[in-house]
Amino acid sequence: MARWFRWQGFVAFLLIVLGGALFSLLFIDALVKHFIERTGTDLVGARVELEGARLSLFPPTLTLKGLQVADPEEPLANALEVARITGFLDGQDLLRRRVIINEMRVEGVRLNTPRKSAAVLRASPAISNRGSEKVPNSEVFSQSLRGVEKVVEQADLQSLKLAGSLQAESKKAKERWEKRLTDLPGEDRVAEYGRRVEALKQTKAPGSAPGLPEEILRDLEKLWRAQQECTAEIAVLQERVVRLERAPLDDFRRLREQVGASPQGLPGCSRLLFGPRLGLWVERALLWHERLQPLLRRVGPGKDIVRPLSGPGFEVRFREQQPLPDFLLRSLTVAVELGLGHVVGRVRNLTPDQNLLGQPMTFAFAGEALPRAASLLLAGEADRISRPTGDDTMKVRIKDFRVENVAVSEFAGVPVTLVSGTGTLQAQAVFNQAGIFLDLNLAVDPAHLSVEPGKGSGSIREALSAALAQTARFNVKASVRGTVKDYRINISSDLEDVLKDAVAVEVKGQFAKVEDQVRLVMAAKLNGPFQEVRANMEALAGVARDLETRLAELTELQNNLPR
Amino acid sequence: MVRLLAKVLKILASETEPGQIGLAASFAVVAGLTPLFSLHNILVLFLVLVLRVNLLTFILGTVLFAAVGSLLETVCSWLGLALLTAQPLERLWTRLYQSPLWRLEDFNNSVVMGSLAISFVFFLPVGLLTTSLIRRHRERLLARVRLMRPTQILRGSRFHSAYQAVSGWGR
Numbered sequence: 001m002a003r004w005f006r007w008q009g010f011v012a013f014l015l016i017v018l019g020g021a022l023f024s025l026l027f028i029d030a031l032v033k034h035f036i037e038r039t040g041t042d043l044v045g046a047r048v049e050l051e052g053a054r055l056s057l058f059p060p061t062l063t064l065k066g067l068q069v070a071d072p073e074e075p076l077a078n079a080l081e082v083a084r085i086t087g088f089l090d091g092q093d094l095l096r097r098r099v100i101i102n103e104m105r106v107e108g109v110r111l112n113t114p115r116k117s118a119a120v121l122r123a124s125p126a127i128s129n130r131g132s133e134k135v136p137n138s139e140v141f142s143q144s145l146r147g148v149e150k151v152v153e154q155a156d157l158q159s160l161k162l163a164g165s166l167q168a169e170s171k172k173a174k175e176r177w178e179k180r181l182t183d184l185p186g187e188d189r190v191a192e193y194g195r196r197v198e199a200l201k202q203t204k205a206p207g208s209a210p211g212l213p214e215e216i217l218r219d220l221e222k223l224w225r226a227q228q229e230c231t232a233e234i235a236v237l238q239e240r241v242v243r244l245e246r247a248p249l250d251d252f253r254r255l256r257e258q259v260g261a262s263p264q265g266l267p268g269c270s271r272l273l274f275g276p277r278l279g280l281w282v283e284r285a286l287l288w289h290e291r292l293q294p295l296l297r298r299v300g301p302g303k304d305i306v307r308p309l310s311g312p313g314f315e316v317r318f319r320e321q322q323p324l325p326d327f328l329l330r331s332l333t334v335a336v337e338l339g340l341g342h343v344v345g346r347v348r349n350l351t352p353d354q355n356l357l358g359q360p361m362t363f364a365f366a367g368e369a370l371p372r373a374a375s376l377l378l379a380g381e382a383d384r385i386s387r388p389t390g391d392d393t394m395k396v397r398i399k400d401f402r403v404e405n406v407a408v409s410e411f412a413g414v415p416v417t418l419v420s421g422t423g424t425l426q427a428q429a430v431f432n433q434a435g436i437f438l439d440l441n442l443a444v445d446p447a448h449l450s451v452e453p454g455k456g457s458g459s460i461r462e463a464l465s466a467a468l469a470q471t472a473r474f475n476v477k478a479s480v481r482g483t484v485k486d487y488r489i490n491i492s493s494d495l496e497d498v499l500k501d502a503v504a505v506e507v508k509g510q511f512a513k514v515e516d517q518v519r520l521v522m523a524a525k526l527n528g529p530f531q532e533v534r535a536n537m538e539a540l541a542g543v544a545r546d547l548e549t550r551l552a553e554l555t556e557l558q559n560n561l562p563r
Numbered sequence: 564m565v566r567l568l569a570k571v572l573k574i575l576a577s578e579t580e581p582g583q584i585g586l587a588a589s590f591a592v593v594a595g596l597t598p599l600f601s602l603h604n605i606l607v608l609f610l611v612l613v614l615r616v617n618l619l620t621f622i623l624g625t626v627l628f629a630a631v632g633s634l635l636e637t638v639c640s641w642l643g644l645a646l647l648t649a650q651p652l653e654r655l656w657t658r659l660y661q662s663p664l665w666r667l668e669d670f671n672n673s674v675v676m677g678s679l680a681i682s683f684v685f686f687l688p689v690g691l692l693t694t695s696l697i698r699r700h701r702e703r704l705l706a707r708v709r710l711m712r713p714t715q716i717l718r719g720s721r722f723h724s725a726y727q728a729v730s731g732w733g734r
Binding site for chain 2: 003004005006007009010012013016017095096097305308311312313314315316317318319320321
């Protein structure tokens with residue numbers, strides 16, 4: 001036996017195991033801290049830092065202090081700061097490699113706090129650009145009165161085009177008919193027929209001028225056909241002349257819109273006012289929703305094959321008598337310090353294995369009589385039980401919240417600020433396989449909007465600014481529809497009517513100043529082609545009259561033929 | 564300090580029978596190829612310490628096979644997944660899955676299972692091959708090593724004297 005066994009090895013093994021256990025006990029807190037920081041950083045894409053972690057075994061309790069989660073979009077800001085987290089673990093399940101936290105308390109949560117050093121590790125998508133792209137654009141407010149002549153010069157005048165083509169066609173028709181007129185029986189021919197008819201009358205013998213009636217009849221037919229064609233062509237050209245006469249009016253309307261601003265484009269003002277900010281919120285919400293996905297559902301190549309919470313490879317799950325997730329936070333109580341006041345919330349059943357638990361993750365935050373709002377309610381559910389893509393719903397209602405000095409947006413080139421106001425916000429969102437469905441309603445009453453003086457001197461801009469400054473209340477409705485990669489934001493607001501009226505008055509006044517000028521410039525451009533068309537039409541009318549005269553004379557000769 | 568180091572080296576270099584070195588190499592396959600901080604490696608450590616195997620070979624072998632293991636991680640994961648999802652073995656895995664001890668072992672992780680399977684396959688061949696190589700080439704290899712310049716420098720050092728004093732060799 002002694003040849004194969006090294007009894008001192010027992011002692012060495014015990015020493016090593018005891019040493020390992022002692023090391024773990026001494027450094028378990030540092031290991032937990034390191035694990036949380038590393039996993040959190042991987043999840044968020046920005047640094048996650050902890051001031052300290054403490055794991056007690058009897059009873060199993062995890063305490064975290066000073067958690068800072070950097071904002072991936074803002075290098076010098078924390079998205080989240082938590083003063084203290086206390087979690088009570090299930091000791092028996094730890095032996096099964098399961099982290100089951102029955103109760104966790106999160107205290108002193110603050111959002112969007114400044115930080116001293118930059119902590120963004122990987123570039124996140126340019127959310128500000130992506131969000132604003134989803135808001136349809138409008139240029140109406142950036143327009144100012146432009147030089148009338150330049151605009152008319154550059155304008156694609158339909159009347160000028162029509163006049164040009166009619167000028168050429170009427171000229172061609174005139175030349176063609178003038179030439180054809182020379183080929184048709186003219187005055188000489190009529191005079192000749194007259195002489196022959198007279199001679200026939202004197203001889204009083206009908207057979208002495210054989211073929212004369214037939215010749216006259218043939219020429220009559222030629223003239224009649226030519227007259228028909230000429231009249232028809234004149235009618236067609238005349239119709240185009242009528243259109244040409246109307247065309248400058250249409251052009252004038254178009255030019256009016258180009259030269260000055262038109263209130264027609266104003267329905268887009270809500271998008272300009274609220275679109276960029278809303279677009280940014282939606283984009284940020286979608287990014288965080290995407291980031292939190294690993295906490296809600298684990299992915300893997302098969303139904304029971306999932307990625308482990310940490311480490312390489314895959315985990316295969318087998319049937320259990322009492323199946324439980326590998327990680328489960330049964331109840332999380334959160335106290336958040338928002339700008340509106342102190343809000344308390346509860347999150348239930350946070351696990352990446354909802355299909356095992358059979359219950360969705362729910363959350364509800366509420367606050368009453370807050371320093372800056374009458375009430376706040378935020379509630380929702382993330383359901384991953386049957387579908388990995390999930391079925392998430394959320395409702396928000398903030399009643400009578402007070403705001404001060406909130407930058408709304410750049411509007412007409414000048415920043416608009418909500419100096420003070422009391423608002424009520426209601427929103428509900430559904431996020432599932434079919435896409436995103438978000439409806440938002442914001443009512444601010446009273447509202448005091450301030451508009452900084454613009455850099456330019458556009459009077460439309462000034463009118464809009466004045467109208468905004470006089471606004472006492474407003475409502476905004478927004479909806480988001482589509483998929484994560486392709487969604488549209490539709491925004492409407494009663495501000496549109498206010499601004500539309502202001503602009504309409506201003507546009508009317510402005511256009512009155514330049515109306516005559518536009519008419520003159522247009523007339524100067526159209527005068528030449530118009531005159532030539534008229535001259536050509538006059539010449540064609542002359543051809544038609546000539547044909548009619550010849551027809552009448554020849555008909556008279558035919559009637560005078562002796563029978 | 565030098566004597567202490569020499570004593571450690573003596574322990575590490577003891578048990579130099581070919582079979583003892585071969586068995587150490589076999590254990591190194593398991594400890595090196597599979598994730599180091601696993602439950603089964605505590606058993607391996609226990610066996611390595613309790614059985615008279617060459618510790619130096621075990622340590623060096625573990626380092627060597629750990630390097631190989633990191634290169635084979637994808638293969639291990641693929642093999643482990645194939646074993647864990649094999650229909651005939653499902654009942655066995657399901658039974659083991661109910662036990663806290665086996666859950667601690669993390670046997671249902673594809674990398675753990677795959678690397679364990681590979682190390683079991685190579686356990687005996689590596690042991691036998693190492694034993695056989697040592698038996699065949701020990702004298703020749705030892706003579707060559709003794710003639711190498713670094714060995715000669717080491718033999719002339721104070722450390723060598725201390726080592727001889729504690730080991731009793733070279734008398």
